[in-house]
Amino acid sequence: MTATATQDIPFFPPDLFDDDRDTLLRVLYETGTDPSQKFILGARTAELERALAERTGTDTVACSSGTSALTLVLTALGIGPGDEVVVPAFGCAPLASTVIARGARPVFVDVHPTALTMDPAAAEAALTERTRALMPAHVFSTMADMPAFRALADRHGLRLVEDSALAQGGTLAGRPAGTWGDAGVYSFVQVKTFGMPGEGGAVLTSDPSLASAVRMLRNHGQDGVHRFLHHRIGHNSRFDEVMAAFQLHRLGGxxxxxxxxxxxxxxxxxxxxxxxxxxxxxxxxxxxxxxxxxxxxxxxxxxxxxxxxxxxxxxxxxxxxxxxxxxxxxxxxxxxxxxxxxxxxxxxxxxxxxxxxxxxxxxxxxxxxxxxxxxxxxxxxxx
Structure with missing residues (x-):
């Protein structure tokens, strides 16, 4: 590092995508003029999902945000009224709000003193007969103790939801962030490690039935084959084709x-x-x-x-x-x-x-x- 003092350093840089501006304009034009006129959940989204799946070894389902990804996972797992989900007491609001939105109760537990991620021992002490899932989150620059949480979930027959919204690119014991749980989630909001100029996220899972349920839930409960046939109550959590093309461009770097x-x-x-x-x-x-x-x-x-x-x-x-x-x-x-x-x-x-x-x-x-x-x-x- 050189020793030239520079001041006026922003925390959120206004020029995150300056080098990609021409690409963004190009993919906007290409998508807008594509004869298919497919602006959501099209071929570009499918290609991005395949590319992310290759990196993680999981089925990857693109959706509208990291928060939406958590909601889709909790819904697909059947979390609902009367259930409890163990979450860290320190972290981002969706850790609690997505649980509450399902009619379930977030059970807050303390965190590690320096890693600031959920403490596995505190989580185990908080388990009750109503506990259905654990939802640890990676915070700032450190992944949660996922081997301990995986063992804890297996020992007590619980579902494990890995909030890896902040951790794309991290690995622990050779496994990518987002792949330790029954499902994991990413966020692509602009300042994240794989950020983009808009909202977006993804669900990662190695469970085919869970992946199928999430795909259906993100598009109003439709199966992607029969339009206007709604198999269950779903959400509008679809991925934008312009952003899919843009993220495919940025994935290489x-x-x-x-x-x-x-x-x-x-x-x-x-x-x-x-x-x-x-x-x-x-x-x-x-x-x-x-x-x-x-x-x-x-x-x-x-x-x-x-x-x-x-x-x-x-x-x-x-x-x-x-x-x-x-x-x-x-x-x-x-x-x-x-x-x-x-x-x-x-x-x-x-x-x-x-x-x-x-x-x-x-x-x-x-x-x-x-x-x-x-x-x-x-x-x-x-x-």
Missing amino acids: LDQRLERRARISAYYSARFADLADAGITAPPVGGDGRCHYVYTLLAERRDALRAHLAAHGVATHVYYPRTLPAQPAFAPHAAPGGPWPRAASAARRTISLPLYPHLSDARVEHIADAVCAFARSPQEGNP
């Missing part, structure tokens, strides 16, 4: 972009490895089960660090400043006074730094320098 994200993350972690005494905890450098969607620190004086970085031209972001049980929408569904201390600590301390493939070396070093300067400053850095 995905591994290179993931590698760049990993190198930036490794540089950050190497620079921040000795900052614990200043109240800053960084993810480890590399290792199995890492994914590099967002680079997140735990900072005892988060607000002061955010202000310091902003003064040095570095935009940051705080994901999930409240635990899920503390959200007004979900509090009525949570156990009163539930013990989620590690989730609460994470919500108080997380701060995410810019991480995207075209972030220059100079900017990466400037960001790291600014964090380290904060940690070295007795006035600012001491917790």
